[in-house]
Amino acid sequence: MLPLYVDISGKRIVVFGGGTIAERKLQQIFETNGGGGALNVEVYSLDFTPFIEEMNEKGEIRCFQCDLWDRNLGELIKGAFLVLVCTDDETLNGRILKETAKYDALVNYKHAGDVFMSSVVNKGGFLISVSTSGKGPAMARYMKTKILSLIGDKEEKMLLIQSNLRGYLKGKIKEEGRRREILNLVLEDPECWAALDEPVEVAEKLIFKIVSDKYA
Incomplete structure (x- = not known):
C-alpha cells in the first residue's frame, strides 16, 4: 500500500448508501479537507441519516433518494473520481463494484476496493x-x-514557528542542506522548547534570536 494525500477539491465523489458507514466516511472527507476548495459529493440511497440530511440541507452535499436496483449505475458512476460503496446490501455492493470496474474511478469498499480510508x-x-x-x-x-x-500546545506552536522559520532561513541561507539542518537543530534544542511556554508571538521572537545567535 502507498499512503497518499490527495486534493479532492472539485473532484466528483459518488457515495452509494446513506447509512452510518456513509456518514462516517463523509465526516472524514470533510474533516480532512481542511482549507481545501469546495467538494463535489453526491449521495444515492433510499434513506439517509439525519446527519447526511443536514449536510444536504446546508448544500455541502447533494442527496438523491432512489432505489439503486432501478438505476443505471453506469450513468451514476461515469465521470466520478472516487466511488464509496456503503450500502448494507452485499449483492448490490457487488453489482456496484462490477460496474465501477468499467470506468476510470477509484473505489472504496472494505478490502475489495483500491482505496482505503x-x-x-x-x-x-x-x-x-x-x-x-x-x-x-x-x-x-x-x-x-x-x-x-x-x-499539545507546544507542538502546535512549534509547527507554526517552523513554517515561518523556513521562510526566514530561505532569505538568509542559500544552501538547502544547511537550512534543513538548522530546522532539525531547533527541534532538538531544549532552549527553543522552553521558549514555547510564552505566547506564540513572543516564543517566535525568542526562537529566531536563538537561531541567529547559535545556528545562522
Whole structure:
C-alpha cells in the first residue's frame, strides 16, 4: 500500500448508501479537507441519516433518494473520481463494484476496493493517517488516541514557528542542506522548547534570536 494525500477539491465523489458507514466516511472527507476548495459529493440511497440530511440541507452535499436496483449505475458512476460503496446490501455492493470496474474511478469498499480510508489524526496543523491494512482496526484507533495525546500546545506552536522559520532561513541561507539542518537543530534544542511556554508571538521572537545567535 502507498499512503497518499490527495486534493479532492472539485473532484466528483459518488457515495452509494446513506447509512452510518456513509456518514462516517463523509465526516472524514470533510474533516480532512481542511482549507481545501469546495467538494463535489453526491449521495444515492433510499434513506439517509439525519446527519447526511443536514449536510444536504446546508448544500455541502447533494442527496438523491432512489432505489439503486432501478438505476443505471453506469450513468451514476461515469465521470466520478472516487466511488464509496456503503450500502448494507452485499449483492448490490457487488453489482456496484462490477460496474465501477468499467470506468476510470477509484473505489472504496472494505478490502475489495483500491482505496482505503485509514484512521486519521487531524489536530493542531498535523494530518496523520494510521492504518494496520485491515489487520486490527481497534489497534489503529488505539494508536490514533496515543498520537493525539502527543500533540499539545507546544507542538502546535512549534509547527507554526517552523513554517515561518523556513521562510526566514530561505532569505538568509542559500544552501538547502544547511537550512534543513538548522530546522532539525531547533527541534532538538531544549532552549527553543522552553521558549514555547510564552505566547506564540513572543516564543517566535525568542526562537529566531536563538537561531541567529547559535545556528545562522
